[in-house]
Amino acid sequence: MARREVLDRIEKYVDPFRITKGKGFRLNDFDPSDTCGLRLDKGEAADLLQRGTQWLAEEQDMLYAQKRWSLLVVFQAMDAAGKDGTIKHVMSGVNPQGCQVFSFKQPSSEDLDHDFLWRYAKRLPERGRIGIFNRSYYEEVLVVRVHEDILKRQKLPPPLLSKRIWDERLSDIAHFEDYLTRQGTIVLKFFLHVSRKEQKKRFMERLDKPDKHWKFSASDVHERQFWGDYMHAFQEAIRATASKRAPWYVVPADNKWFTRLIVAAAIVEAMEKLDLTYPTIDAKKSKELQTARTALSREK
Ligand code: ATP
Numbered sequence: 001m002a003r004r005e006v007l008d009r010i011e012k013y014v015d016p017f018r019i020t021k022g023k024g025f026r027l028n029d030f031d032p033s034d035t036c037g038l039r040l041d042k043g044e045a046a047d048l049l050q051r052g053t054q055w056l057a058e059e060q061d062m063l064y065a066q067k068r069w070s071l072l073v074v075f076q077a078m079d080a081a082g083k084d085g086t087i088k089h090v091m092s093g094v095n096p097q098g099c100q101v102f103s104f105k106q107p108s109s110e111d112l113d114h115d116f117l118w119r120y121a122k123r124l125p126e127r128g129r130i131g132i133f134n135r136s137y138y139e140e141v142l143v144v145r146v147h148e149d150i151l152k153r154q155k156l157p158p159p160l161l162s163k164r165i166w167d168e169r170l171s172d173i174a175h176f177e178d179y180l181t182r183q184g185t186i187v188l189k190f191f192l193h194v195s196r197k198e199q200k201k202r203f204m205e206r207l208d209k210p211d212k213h214w215k216f217s218a219s220d221v222h223e224r225q226f227w228g229d230y231m232h233a234f235q236e237a238i239r240a241t242a243s244k245r246a247p248w249y250v251v252p253a254d255n256k257w258f259t260r261l262i263v264a265a266a267i268v269e270a271m272e273k274l275d276l277t278y279p280t281i282d283a284k285k286s287k288e289l290q291t292a293r294t295a296l297s298r299e300k
């Protein structure tokens, strides 16, 4: 199949989940178990994903060679939605030298001595690299919004703690992303949208299987109580920060194979749009190569 044709197909699958305008966005319009009518068995899905990751690896190689653009891929989700597995599978073909993964957990006291974007800004990808944020600055308008005692620990001067703080933070994030895109960083944001029912099933599996016990955390179950608050916070975040330049993808996450395909496809699609090529060399460099060739061939 021609590349163009494959891309057209990819676009058809990715389009319904891409949010470029936040106004009127409603999470309820999205079904976590959606598979766009696709029904693939494990083998077929793995085969398709492998082709996607190979394509991604080719794009990444050119991105790295050019050292102009960079890619920031943000993953946000409720627990057990599959962030870790998606990152592992989608990035499996990519050269580790060109890719950095950062997982953001509770902030340190040094982090709390700075503005809220500080610790994330330090981890942004260099030119030519893909940076993956496993959780990100969005936690500052998600977990911190759901549990306001966390906000209290952020040491903000009291007059700045107004009701408008969430709108202000969201606006700061939107501007930050505008700034990044104007610097040549492509920003893609994935919300892995799992249902509450599927999350319960996955927690149960973690409890049932000894090799999954390490993944289980009682606090994850505790957070389920705040499901509605989280969904509200996610909806508000997507509304305020979805843009053409830094789109959100609301990816159905009840079927892991589908989540991975959509994420891989969205990244490939975004990189294809950059029309990447290997850098060409100038006359001087060309002469240098010629001289090296002559010198090498003269060697005994
Ligand atoms: P996994 O459970 O797969 O290891 P995880 O990302 O859930 O991955 P945890 O160590 O379980 O990692 O959880 C990290 C916790 O840190 C999450 O509950 C998250 O909400 C919280 N967190 C992240 N950023 C912040 C922040 N800025 N302020 C407070 N809590 C945060």
Ligand code: MG
Pocket (backbone or CB within 6 Å): 079, 217, 220
């Ligand atoms: Mg966790």
